[in-house]
Amino acid sequence: MKKYNFPFNGKFGNFGGKYIPETLVPAIEELEESYKKFTNDSNFKKELKDYLENYAGRPTPIYLAKNLTEYVDGAKIYLKREDLLHGGAHKINNTLGQCLLAKKMGKKRIIAETGAGQHGVGTAIASAVLGLECEVYMGLKDTERQKLNVFRMKLLGAKVHPVKSGTQTLKDAINEALRDWITNVENTYYVIGSVVGPHPYPMIVRDFQSIIGKEIKKQIGKITGTLPNAIVACVGGGSNAIGSFYPFIGDQEVSLYGIEAEGSGIKTGKHSATLSAGSTGILHGMQTYLLQDKMGQISATHSISAGLDYPGVGPEHSYLKEIKRVNYKSCTDDDAIKACVILSEKEGIIPALESAHAISYGIKLAKKMKKSETIVITLSGRGDKDVEVVQNYLNGIRE
Amino acid sequence: MYKSNGILKENRIESKFNELKNKSQKALICYVVAGYPDIKTSEHIISSLINGGADIIEIGIPFSDPIADGSTIQDAIQNSLIAGTTPDMCLELSSRIRKTFPNIPLIIMTYSNILYRKGYIQFAKKAKASGIDGFIIPDIPIEESKEYLNTMQNIGMSTIFLVSPNTSEKRLKMISRICTGFLYAISVYGTTGERQGFDKYTIESIKRVKKVTAAEDIPLAVGFGISNPQHVKYMIDAGADAVIIGSAIIKKIKELENKDTLFTTLQKFIFELKNSCR
Ligand SMILES: Cc1ncc(COP(=O)(O)O)c(C=O)c1O
Numbered sequence: 055m056k057k058y059n060f061p062f063n064g065k066f067g068n069f070g071g072k073y074i075p076e077t078l079v080p081a082i083e084e085l086e087e088s089y090k091k092f093t094n095d096s097n098f099k100k101e102l103k104d105y106l107e108n109y110a111g112r113p114t115p116i117y118l119a120k121n122l123t124e125y126v127d128g129a130k131i132y133l134k135r136e137d138l139l140h141g142g143a144h145k146i147n148n149t150l151g152q153c154l155l156a157k158k159m160g161k162k163r164i165i166a167e168t169g170a171g172q173h174g175v176g177t178a179i180a181s182a183v184l185g186l187e188c189e190v191y192m193g194l195k196d197t198e199r200q201k202l203n204v205f206r207m208k209l210l211g212a213k214v215h216p217v218k219s220g221t222q223t224l225k226d227a228i229n230e231a232l233r234d235w236i237t238n239v240e241n242t243y244y245v246i247g248s249v250v251g252p253h254p255y256p257m258i259v260r261d262f263q264s265i266i267g268k269e270i271k272k273q274i275g276k277i278t279g280t281l282p283n284a285i286v287a288c289v290g291g292g293s294n295a296i297g298s299f300y301p302f303i304g305d306q307e308v309s310l311y312g313i314e315a316e317g318s319g320i321k322t323g324k325h326s327a328t329l330s331a332g333s334t335g336i337l338h339g340m341q342t343y344l345l346q347d348k349m350g351q352i353s354a355t356h357s358i359s360a361g362l363d364y365p366g367v368g369p370e371h372s373y374l375k376e377i378k379r380v381n382y383k384s385c386t387d388d389d390a391i392k393a394c395v396i397l398s399e400k401e402g403i404i405p406a407l408e409s410a411h412a413i414s415y416g417i418k419l420a421k422k423m424k425k426s427e428t429i430v431i432t433l434s435g436r437g438d439k440d441v442e443v444v445q446n447y448l449n450g451i452r453e
Numbered sequence: 454m455y456k457s458n459g460i461l462k463e464n465r466i467e468s469k470f471n472e473l474k475n476k477s478q479k480a481l482i483c484y485v486v487a488g489y490p491d492i493k494t495s496e497h498i499i500s501s502l503i504n505g506g507a508d509i510i511e512i513g514i515p516f517s518d519p520i521a522d523g524s525t526i527q528d529a530i531q532n533s534l535i536a537g538t539t540p541d542m543c544l545e546l547s548s549r550i551r552k553t554f555p556n557i558p559l560i561i562m563t564y565s566n567i568l569y570r571k572g573y574i575q576f577a578k579k580a581k582a583s584g585i586d587g588f589i590i591p592d593i594p595i596e597e598s599k600e601y602l603n604t605m606q607n608i609g610m611s612t613i614f615l616v617s618p619n620t621s622e623k624r625l626k627m628i629s630r631i632c633t634g635f636l637y638a639i640s641v642y643g644t645t646g647e648r649q650g651f652d653k654y655t656i657e658s659i660k661r662v663k664k665v666t667a668a669e670d671i672p673l674a675v676g677f678g679i680s681n682p683q684h685v686k687y688m689i690d691a692g693a694d695a696v697i698i699g700s701a702i703i704k705k706i707k708e709l710e711n712k713d714t715l716f717t718t719l720q721k722f723i724f725e726l727k728n729s730c731r
Contacts, residue, residue, distance in 0.1 A: 073565055073592045075521045077617040077642060219527055225518065232520045237643040239619065336566045337518060349539050350570030351517040
């Protein structure tokens with residue numbers, strides 16, 4: 055493979071770009087310039103490193119899941135424990151980075167969107183510790199299924215705006231955050247929660263999340279003396295996945311698997327498997343794969359995990375699918391719940407339902423691999439926020 | 454005479470602006486969400502607007518995720534989509550209006566994905582055949598406009614771009630040069646929607662944009678939040694060659710939906726606004 059050097063001019067092949075209203079153009083340009091300036095600044099790097107290590111809890115462990123490996127009877131399964139981070143998910147890698155950047159840019163007001171609430175919580179945490187004002191947009195439907203996180207955000211001093219328009223989930227929360235940004239562009243920084251949106255966001259979020267993959271490389275290298283054979287991560291917008299994959303893109307011998315949410319099954323139409331079942335289009339400032347109808351209207355999606363319930367995907371994933379560097383697969387709600395139960399029982403770890411999608415596929419994959427091989431599954435978050443949803447689902451199944 | 458886009462022998466938008474200039478009038482541009490409350494009523498609504506004195510009609514094709522729109526237009530779009538409106542139905546609506554009003558400029562306002570999904574060329578051709586004269590796509594900034602511009606220019610469509618109070622001088626010049634038909638200046642920081650009044654920065658922004666559009670010989674239209682004759686006058690005094698009314702019309706439609714008085718009320722409302730353009 056030629057050297058992988060994207061984005062080039064704000065694009066990943068034909069994907070990405072900045073399809074935004076004119077009012078946001080100056081803000082996006084300012085962001086790109088500031089990002090370049092501060093991420094090359096040694097003080098900025100030092101400060102961020104300090105927050106990541108001493109506040110958020112990096113590096114996170116890589117854990118050999120012995121019981122799960124024994125149960126599967128295939129490749130050795132390692133879990134990258136992003137669930138142990140402060141806040142309970144990988145989201146804080148990005149929110150600390152972006153909020154620190156916002157502060158250096160002199161912005162006092164932070165806005166964010168959130169699906170599962172993990173990015174909202176991550177942004178509320180980073181805003182609190184950095185002394186910034188924080189407002190979070192969240193689809194009304196998501197505020198109901200992730201009540202715990204709504205309260206956590208409030209407790210952390212953030213204002214939560216339930217979004218009643220459209221499908222009342224993540225996509226509509228992003229719409230509303232963009233509208234807020236258009237209105238308050240002069241004093242507001244928009245902390246986007248995944249590798250989506252207009253350039254330079256997909257690049258910025260990827261860079262901040264790449265610490266996951268860098269650590270995996272170092273940690274696995276130390277244990278096995280070589281690279282892992284496969285890495286598996288769930289894909290909503292795709293930030294924990296790209297963060298895990300990015301440092302390995304040039305290492306062809308490492309197979310990469312991004313797992314989308316198949317909801318009730320692709321055939322039922324009730325799913326969020328954008329790369330597996332979508333087509334290209336333009337939404338939220340980017341050209342990428344989307345779930346949409348023939349006319350170009352964006353589809354309503356479904357997943358038991360609010361964090362994967364999104365009709366788009368990061369443009370870099372669209373590109374990695376096109377060049378066939380990453381394999382994109384999917385798991386159903388049922389698969390995810392089963393994996394959640396297995397990991398809880400076998401390893402004493404309750405995974406977030408998003409991460410449970412990666413666990414489910416990881417188990418399937420490990421079964422087909424040799425015992426001498428290793429597989430890393432990124433455990434993007436912990437499952438406390440989901441226990442009510444899991445309980446209801448399990449009760450429903452038993453009825 | 455305003456500059457010609459040099460592509461068409463006769464473009465209805467240019468002709469309209471030249472005609473109004475000769476009459477020392479400003480243009481009143483009216484926006485409707487096609488298919489709100491339903492496609493048949495839209496046709497009556499547009500006729501009422503034209504009969505009331507609208508100079509140019511913007512036909513809004515509903516898109517599921519209208520990020521540049523405030524709650525009034527969002528709700529109308531959602532209603533229209535629920536009623537089953539498709540882009541093809543909107544173009545058929547345009548064809549019917551074109552038959553009744555051969556000279557009125559008709560412009561499509563929608564979001565990029567509606568065009569992208571069908572293919573820019575296919576969409577533009579069909580729009581042309583339906584009597585459309587130009588496009589306003591708020592989520593295609595000049596950076597992403599190459600294919601869109603080529604397609605539209607080849608077919609002879611005007612491409613109207615937006616500028617904002619925070620658009621730099623350099624961009625303003627670039628956009629005015631690329632833009633055909635008229636330049637759309639957004640009055641405020643924000644999405645579409647009615648406003649009580651405007652801050653001083655709006656006037657300053659219009660004056661700044663006007664200097665550039667005057668030098669480039671392209672008409673300047675101001676929109677977002679304009680809802681009464683005083684607002685219209687305010688924008689014209691600041692230098693606008695045209696004003697765009699959107700949410701205020703949608704709000705009237707919502708208030709009077711299913712009432713016999715809807716069409717006459719709209720016609721009277723537009724007549725009063727147009728009076729401020731004379
Ligand atoms: C724990 C967890 N994992 C994964 C995701 C999906 O996001 P991404 O695909 O950007 O990693 C979320 C989003 O809310 C999440 O909370």
